[in-house]
Every structure is written in structure tokens, then in C-alpha cells.
Amino acid sequence: MTRIAIIGAGMAGLTAARHLLDAGAEVTVFDKSRGVGGRLATRRSDVGAFDHGAPLVQGDGAGFAEAMDGLASAERHGDGWRGLPGMSGLLKPWLAGAIHVPGCRIVRIEKRVLVDETDARHGPFDAVIVAVPAPQALDLTGQDALAQVVMDPVWTVLAAWDGAGAEDPDPVAPLDKILLQRGPGFRWIAHARAEWSRANLERTKADIAAELLTSLVRALGQVEAPIHLDAHRWRYARVARPLGAPFLDCGDGVLAGGDWALGPDAGHAFASGRAMAREIASRTLSAADQVG
The missing domain is CATH 3.50.50.60 (FAD/NAD(P)-binding domain)
Incomplete structure (x- = not known):
């Protein structure tokens, strides 16, 4: 064979x-x-799952x-598909x-x-x-x-709260996209802009999580500290050329x-x-x- x-x-x-x-x-x-x-x-945690890479597939x-x-x-979602139970x-x-x-x-x-x-x-x-x-x-x-x-990098912050924030938040720089995760609870993924991610590519996860959290808090209108916070670096996230x-x-x-x-x-x-x-x-x- x-x-x-x-x-x-x-x-x-x-x-x-x-x-x-x-x-x-x-x-x-x-x-x-x-x-x-x-x-x-998909990343599992004590507060639930985070689809911290691509939120859906399109083509x-x-x-x-x-x-x-x-x-x-796979399940249809808008103009794409999502994975079950996670991506x-x-x-x-x-x-x-x-x-x-x-x-x-x-x-x-x-x-x-x-x-x-x-x-x-x-x-x-x-x-x-x-x-x-x-x-x-x-x-x-x-x-x-x-x-x-050419492939662009993306830093991603993963955060969760006990209570709800804004229902449809607009990204606050340097964030590019904010996504509420599926299922119960208030778990959020936020992707930073490619140019910011490239400029900050070699910083520690802890530093990145803290800085991006500041922008996410502003976007969500949260006043409490998150019950979960992490970050992930996608060194080769998206094709630019x-x-x-x-x-x-x-x-x-x-x-x-x-x-x-x-x-x-x-x-x-x-x-x-x-x-x-x-x-x-x-x-x-x-x-x-x-x-x-």
C-alpha cells in the first residue's frame, strides 16, 4: 500500500x-x-472552553x-461553520x-x-x-x-467574569475583534490588531494579558476583576501575502x-x-x- x-x-x-x-x-x-x-x-479551563483561534471557518x-x-x-453559523463542541x-x-x-x-x-x-x-x-x-x-x-x-501574528486575550458586560462591544485599540464564547457564563476572546501584535510579539504572556485586559475592560464596561485571564500568541495567524x-x-x-x-x-x-x-x-x- x-x-x-x-x-x-x-x-x-x-x-x-x-x-x-x-x-x-x-x-x-x-x-x-x-x-x-x-x-x-479550543482551550479548556476551570471556567469553561475558549475558542481562542479561528472563531469559525469560511470559504x-x-x-x-x-x-x-x-x-x-460542524454547525452553520452566519456565513461560516463552527466546530462541535468547540472549534x-x-x-x-x-x-x-x-x-x-x-x-x-x-x-x-x-x-x-x-x-x-x-x-x-x-x-x-x-x-x-x-x-x-x-x-x-x-x-x-x-x-x-x-x-x-507573509503571515501576520495575533496576540489573543482570554478572559471571564461572573457577570455580564456589554452585549455587543466595539473593540478598543489595540483590539481588533471581541467575541463572546458559546455556552453559559461570560467568557470572552479578544484578538489584537496584527500590527500591534507584531510590535509586541516577544513580550511575555503575563504582560500582554494585562495590557489587553485594560482595553477589553473598557470595551465591555466591566468594573470587577476577571475570574480568569490568559493570553495566547499566534505567531502565524493569518495570511497577508x-x-x-x-x-x-x-x-x-x-x-x-x-x-x-x-x-x-x-x-x-x-x-x-x-x-x-x-x-x-x-x-x-x-x-x-x-x-x-
């Missing part, structure tokens, strides 16, 4: 995984995180809406049938053998898909074309792609993942291998 490795368990990686699994390949998904979804992230490319509507773990659950069904290797940071690719940070070796594989943010893909593949991709092609052929059976290949939406990541899967399938899967 054809063996495919995928580095990254976000939208692009899991889209590719699902298509290749359905085509009859053996697929192994490696990810440095313990969960799946990448920026489709209008071919097949994207059908794929989202086909997920039992991190959205894509879990697409892992079914794959070999999942969580908590494994791949640091090198040597002739389709993956080497992790403990120097353990995985493979060889018939093909490799690199579906991580462009700067990380550059480190793994050495492809200079990836240096032209894409590659301009569905994927990059790195040679020797290695492809690299993600939302950064085409644009900022989840639909762009889906399109990249599907394009990589089709390319790999056309090269490596014989007619006898393929199913469906």
Missing part, C-alpha cells in the same frame, strides 16, 4: 489526509500539538461548503483511518524520511505533504519561494501547502490540501490501489 506522510493537522493537512485515505492510501499525520485543527483551537471555493455540511462535527472538534472525523502521531515535532526531511526533535526517524514514505505555516515549511524544505509569503499557487513542489515527492498558498480563509486551506492530495494520488496511487 502507498504510504503518505502529512506534517500538520490543520485544515490543509487533514483535507489532504481525508482525500488520500478515501483514495486507498495509508496516511500518517504528524503534528507538534496534542490535538488537531491547528488554528481551529466559497469548489467543494468547501459541501465538505463542511458533510461533517457531523478543535471540527476536523476530527477526517482523521478516521489515519495513523495519528501527536506531540511530534518534525525537524528534518531526508529522502522522504521524517526526523523528529528526538532524532527518531519515521519512514520512508512514498510522498510527504508539509502543511504547516510557510516559515516553518521553509525551515523544513529549504525552498526560497516560501520566503515571499499568499504564494499564489495551490502548493509548492519541493522535489523528491515532497509538496508544501496550506492557507498561505492561496489566501487567508479556511476555504483556501481546503483547496490547497485537496490539490496536494490529487497531485500525490496521480503520482503514487495505481488504479488498483484507488477506491471510491
